Amino acid sequence: MSLPSATTAAKSSRTSASPRSFGPVELDKTSAQYGFIGKTPKPGWRGTDIAGTLAREFSCPVGFDTDVNAAALAEHRWGAARDVNSLVYLTIGTGIGGGVLVDGVPIHGLMHPEVGHIYPRRHPLDLEFGGVCPFHGDCLEGVAAGPAIIARTGASLERLDESHPQWEIEADYLGQLCAQLVMTVSPQRIVMGGGVMSQERLLPLIRPRLSHWLGGYIDRSECLDGGDRYVVAPELGDRAGVLGALVLAMDAAASAGKC
Amino acid sequence: MSLPSATTAAKSSRTSASPRSFGPVELDKTSAQYGFIGKTPKPGWRGTDIAGTLAREFSCPVGFDTDVNAAALAEHRWGAARDVNSLVYLTIGTGIGGGVLVDGVPIHGLMHPEVGHIYPRRHPLDLEFGGVCPFHGDCLEGVAAGPAIIARTGASLERLDESHPQWEIEADYLGQLCAQLVMTVSPQRIVMGGGVMSQERLLPLIRPRLSHWLGGYIDRSECLDGGDRYVVAPELGDRAGVLGALVLAMDAAASAGKC
Numbered sequence: 404m405s406l407p408s409a410t411t412a413a414k415s416s417r418t419s420a421s422p423r424s425f426g427p428v429e430l431d432k433t434s435a436q437y438g439f440i441g442k443t444p445k446p447g448w449r450g451t452d453i454a455g456t457l458a459r460e461f462s463c464p465v466g467f468d469t470d471v472n473a474a475a476l477a478e479h480r481w482g483a484a485r486d487v488n489s490l491v492y493l494t495i496g497t498g499i500g501g502g503v504l505v506d507g508v509p510i511h512g513l514m515h516p517e518v519g520h521i522y523p524r525r526h527p528l529d530l531e532f533g534g535v536c537p538f539h540g541d542c543l544e545g546v547a548a549g550p551a552i553i554a555r556t557g558a559s560l561e562r563l564d565e566s567h568p569q570w571e572i573e574a575d576y577l578g579q580l581c582a583q584l585v586m587t588v589s590p591q592r593i594v595m596g597g598g599v600m601s602q603e604r605l606l607p608l609i610r611p612r613l614s615h616w617l618g619g620y621i622d623r624s625e626c627l628d629g630g631d632r633y634v635v636a637p638e639l640g641d642r643a644g645v646l647g648a649l650v651l652a653m654d655a656a657a658s659a660g661k662c
Numbered sequence: 663m664s665l666p667s668a669t670t671a672a673k674s675s676r677t678s679a680s681p682r683s684f685g686p687v688e689l690d691k692t693s694a695q696y697g698f699i700g701k702t703p704k705p706g707w708r709g710t711d712i713a714g715t716l717a718r719e720f721s722c723p724v725g726f727d728t729d730v731n732a733a734a735l736a737e738h739r740w741g742a743a744r745d746v747n748s749l750v751y752l753t754i755g756t757g758i759g760g761g762v763l764v765d766g767v768p769i770h771g772l773m774h775p776e777v778g779h780i781y782p783r784r785h786p787l788d789l790e791f792g793g794v795c796p797f798h799g800d801c802l803e804g805v806a807a808g809p810a811i812i813a814r815t816g817a818s819l820e821r822l823d824e825s826h827p828q829w830e831i832e833a834d835y836l837g838q839l840c841a842q843l844v845m846t847v848s849p850q851r852i853v854m855g856g857g858v859m860s861q862e863r864l865l866p867l868i869r870p871r872l873s874h875w876l877g878g879y880i881d882r883s884e885c886l887d888g889g890d891r892y893v894v895a896p897e898l899g900d901r902a903g904v905l906g907a908l909v910l911a912m913d914a915a916a917s918a919g920k921c
Binding site: 427434441442460485489503506508510511512513514515516517518520521523524538539542579582583584585587588589590591592593617618619621622623625 | 686700701727739748762764767769770771772773774775777778779781782783796798801802838842843844845846848849850875877878879880881882897908
């Protein structure tokens with residue numbers, strides 16, 4: 404079978420494996436569903452046992468987390484968030500996901516954050532569009548992920564002229580996402596990756612929208628216009644996810660070594 | 663001067679003091695503004711040095727955190743969230759605030775969460791009301807805190823008949839807040855206190871609105887209708903804040919004891 408991602412790492416004569424997966428996934432080690440994919444809209448993956456498949460295949464410690472938590476761990480260890488301990492890694496692509504690290508550790512809690520499914524205020528130029536999320540219609544993922552852009556305009560972002568209103572709409576929705584994250588998880592940095600963000604002209608449009616939605620309440624220069632060290636591009640590019648699986652595998656091996 | 667709250671605790675022959683304050687406050691111990699109140703809309707408090715005032719007054723370790731983080735710590739140690747490690751404590755009163763604990767520790771990050779200032783989708787029966795937040799107008803605090811209810815109806819919630827649409831509007835906004843928190847910080851429990859929540863009939867109206875806004879995506883029975891162990895009332899009532907200051911003071915004394 405083809406797994407979303409699997410990486411092995413050797414450390415102290417130990418080998419470990421560490422898949423990372425799109426969500427929702429079960430991360431509670433006390434659950435019978437640990438390591439399974441939950442109610443994803445992605446066809447064919449619902450109910451797949453990711454961690455168990457690897458554990459049966461290899462005789463080694465297995466780490467497991469979401470793809471975005473893995474990318475957050477990699478950007479924290481080697482990338483754009485090396486100098487902070489609290490960060491969000493966002494991916495804006497076929498869906499919208501976010502991994503949240505607090506004191507360097509991914510937060511799980513009830514399950515894990517699913518930041519793509521918050522509800523933004525609708526942009527005035529976008530009120531007619533119903534959104535494409537099968538669960539929520541016009542949640543953030545439903546109006547700002549890649550498929551929403553195509554559903555609205557018939558083209559992906561890079562094919563739209565820079566004067567096309569889609570750029571402004573997209574930047575506003577993603578600025579709202581950043582603002583909601585500042586208000587709820589208060590990260591020291593937000594790293595924005597994924598296919599949609601590979602359009603480099605988008606990031607400078609998002610920062611002033613974050614500032615707009617904060618409304619002058621959060622008195623931190625990091626968040627304000629021109630605060631280009633607060634909302635940043637990944638430094639590890641497309642490799643963040645795979646390198647994050649390596650972090651998980653190294654941590655799993657190190658934990659096993661302590662037993 | 664009258665401080666928002668101050669508590670002293672003795673432990674191992676040490677005394678410690680621990681104010682807790684409404685936000686925004688500076689919690690970064692490396693900042694020259696540590697222990698100060700920031701840009702609060704509350705008159706007379708902006709720029710007040712809370713922690714420093716106590717530190718100069720008493721020769722003892724001083725802990726410091728937001729009022730809502732203190733209440734969250736108390737409900738976690740002695741109250742409605744004793745059996746989980748990840749929770750949000752909300753207060754819905756003259757303002758709306760939230761303290762977030764991850765693995766039992768308040769998250770600070772850039773500053774601290776300010777969950778009252780997220781933007782809910784406007785309720786269809788409430789589109790004409792502009793909101794009262796001096797920074798954002800119709801952010802959550804601007805449409806759902808006590809002053810918003812009075813501005814909209816001329817009365818506080820307890821004086822409104824249960825058939826008044828304000829009950830439905832209020833429950834919907836607070837259900838959206840809970841849903842946004844599930845999506846961003848994924849708490850194992852949400853504890854809702856404060857003056858507005860003292861109306862006991864409100865909580866059962868909020869739970870189905872949380873479920874509505876989750877839209878079936880989060881596959882956890884804890885969050886669904888009737889999940890009355892997920893969104894709960896405080897067990898410590900009005901004492902949560904003061905008891906939380908006691909937790910902070912005890913922790914400050916214990917840390918000092920380790921030095």
